[in-house]
Amino acid sequence: MKIAVDAMGGDNAPQAIVEGIMMAVKEYQDIEFILYGKEEAIRKYLTDETNITIVHTDEKIMSEDDPVRAVRRKKNASMVLAAQAVKDKKADALFSAGNTGALLTAGLLIIGRIKGIDRPGLLVTLPVIGNENETFNLMDVGANADTKPENINQYATLGSYYAQFVRGVKNPKVGLLNNGTEENKGNDVTKRAYQLLANNTDINFVGNVEARELLSGIADVVVTDGYTGNAVLKTIEGTALSMMKLIKNAVYENGVKAKLGGLLLKDSFSSMKDVLDYSKHGGAVLFGVKAPVIKTHGSTEKEAVYYTIRQIHEMLDSHVIDDLVHHFEEKEASAILKK
The missing domain is CATH 3.40.718.10 (Isopropylmalate Dehydrogenase)
Known part of the structure; x- marks a missing residue:
């Protein structure tokens, strides 16, 4: 190699x-x-x-x-x-x-x-909270701001291949990022993408998924347009950093008792940081x-x-x-x- x-x-x-x-x-x-x-x-x-x-x-x-x-x-x-x-x-x-x-x-x-x-997309691997051995793929996270339904359908096939052959997931579940789980939710692009995904025999499509469910492992591959995917990725990054900062401030600004508690939980905080650090799963792939x-x-x-x-x-x-x-x-x- x-x-x-x-x-x-x-x-x-x-x-x-x-x-x-x-x-x-x-x-x-x-x-x-x-x-x-x-x-x-x-x-x-x-x-x-x-x-x-x-x-x-x-x-x-x-x-x-x-x-x-x-x-x-x-x-x-x-x-x-x-x-x-x-x-x-x-x-x-x-x-x-x-x-x-x-x-x-x-x-x-x-x-x-x-x-x-038609349009390659950027794929990232993100952690599933609650199971340090599980991850999921999100695509596209910024290669294409303006995305057609056909592109999202291709991302589903690409992401499924990555999950199956690189991550070793059998029959990976594919979800479409949307503002609700119902089939008729979303804008014109996501509604049309839903129909293409539902008829895509190369993937295991499980329907719409909401952003709040992403880190729970609801799907092995989540597809969306590049503009939305990039915003979601940066929100996840920012939330992880903010959470660590909040915990650190809570420990250092609440007296000796809080500091002692923080010392006792040091290993747990380190483990939490490792889970949220998605760079351990590699970089973004132009797939x-x-x-x-x-x-x-x-x-x-x-x-x-x-x-x-x-x-x-x-x-x-x-x-x-x-x-x-x-x-x-x-x-x-x-x-x-x-x-």
Whole structure:
């Protein structure tokens, strides 16, 4: 397995990126890493050069750059070179913590869509509260603000494949995020999407689900438009951070008794933080392109990089992209025969 890494992407690059890869190198001897970026800066944090190749470049895409313009004009940027390596079959997957819009653009324009996929979407894995071993997938969380019902229907198939082949869920339950559970709820897009999902024989559709039920494990895959998905994801992130801050303030601002109680519950608070930290499940996958393209937070630390590498390893090991390509090729061939 070969992973092309944008070593200069993100607020803490290249340190967090390289240190996370050093953690992964110890566990995954079957992965080769190709790091794109400033060689001197990258080598500063290398502790093991086993299965590591550095491709030097001084150019990188900044967070404030216009995504499309940057990908088209900065041909030697670390992200662009990494994406090109995947297109040229020199690497099997692309990983970056850099500019999200630029990564989506690189995935679409350089690596390319799977034939039959109209719009790839961003998929994340989130925790189920109450069972630390359970997770669910949410898609799309921001690749497409304007989404058609047909796109949401394809997200359901894509998400089902991910849940089944990467997470190992048999016959994953798919839910449509809506403002009520009744079939007639929602706007025109969700109502039309519901009908498509209900008739999609490739998935196990369980109907509409409400946002308050997401973290309870009501579905293995939840699909929605990119605008709503992004807002929901950021709400979950913000709520988790606010809860931890509220607990911390309650402990420190209510005297000795509260502090003693906090000390006794320190391990429980740590466990709670781990459950809410969805970065342990990897990054956001641009799903629907011809190879795994994975994005982590710009402020990511080495641990999150390690977990994302683990996620990429699972994706490559499962051959989920190959299965998707075959699936949509068969669907397209079947549609042509029907005509």
